[in-house]
Amino acid sequence: MKNPTLLIGNDINNISKGQSWRDLLTDIVGFCLPDGCIQLDERKPFPLLYEEIFLTAIRRQHIREAELKAYIAEKTLKIEQNEIHAAIRELSPAHIMTTNYEFTLEGTLPSRNDSLVLERAFSIFRKYTIGNTHYWHVHGDCLNPLSINLGFEHYGGQLQQMRNYVVSGTTYTSRQAPKLSLVQRIQQHLSVNNDSWLDLFFTKDIHIFGLSLDFVETDLWWLLTYRARQKFQKNTIPVRNALYYYIPTEFVQGAKFKLEMLAANDVKVIDIAAPDKRTYYEEVLKQIRRL
Incomplete structure (x- = not known):
């Protein structure tokens, strides 16, 4: 790909x-x-x-x-970067979303924030652009410590902002920020300009790896569920993109309960057998190139 x-x-x-x-x-x-x-x-x-x-x-x-x-x-x-970080950059991704706070994926500290809205606490627009890749830190970043999403209170506030952006509309004072919700903009055939990482979940094929997706990640599970409901229940907007979740084969049996929930939420699970962690991620990247 x-x-x-x-x-x-x-x-x-x-x-x-x-x-x-x-x-x-x-x-x-x-x-x-x-x-x-x-x-x-x-x-x-x-x-x-x-x-x-x-x-x-x-x-x-x-x-x-x-x-x-x-x-x-x-x-x-x-935290130091390793060869897998470099191999990911060699894929020339258009977008990298990450729950990580540091900048090992970028390979360097960004010199500026390229977000549409400069957020203090939450991360709806938090973006850094290096070369041709947009890096979205969905749970905050180290250059803005108050944005680091750790506690139950912060997760609740983040989810509130996410739902406003996607479902009900925003109240940002910035003139650049879209006021209509993402769903309303898609319904009205208005342009969706990748202003937020949330846009990508409804418009781009996404490959998910290195992420356990524990159920404490309430914001991400809400997003997966809402997207699936739009596709299978409400049908108010077209949802044609694909989501892929990669997991080592050795963990499949122990994670069966979670993989069943991912499948119910229209996420395609891909298991890969590998002798060690480094080889596993090399195989993941090969698979992404082939798709």
Whole structure:
């Protein structure tokens, strides 16, 4: 596929040496609560665990959330890029959406923000353009620490902004920002100019990989569900694009419950067998080139 559109998660960073996500969680707890009173437990959904850490810290240590997010931004900026990041750039994607906060996919710190609207907290328009590729940081970025989407409150606000943009219309003061919702613009045959990464979910074939799509990602699951409802239930706008989700074959059985839900939401699941993580991602990129 020439100039594909991609949605990429944090797992591609796990090939790089250095800090894991678990290490980062431990560091966050240590930064906020040096006495270690919070217990990390895999049964705690991360957005609520973040709220537990922050709310406990604000009561005991009087920490400000801006301090915490600045610390997280500093830590994640230290993640090093690897050969898979470079191989992704060699695909010459038209668009790369990512839930990652750092700029390993870009390969360099962007010199300017190319968003239609400069957002402080949420990420409907958050875009950096390098060469011919538009990079959309859908959960915030390290250059704007307050935009980093971690807690339940932030997820709720992000979802509210997403639904306004797609369904009911926006209230941005910027004259450039579309006031009509995405659905209204498509219904009225008005141009859809890729002002937001949300446009892509209704207009472009998207390849999703390196992203676990846990159910705590309520914003992304809402988007998948709304798109599927438009296609199969409401039929108010045409939905002709395809979504592909890549997963290692070894994880298919354990993720069967999630893959069934993806299939119900019109996402095509592609499993790839590979001996290690690096080879797996090389095979994913080969598959995308062939489509």
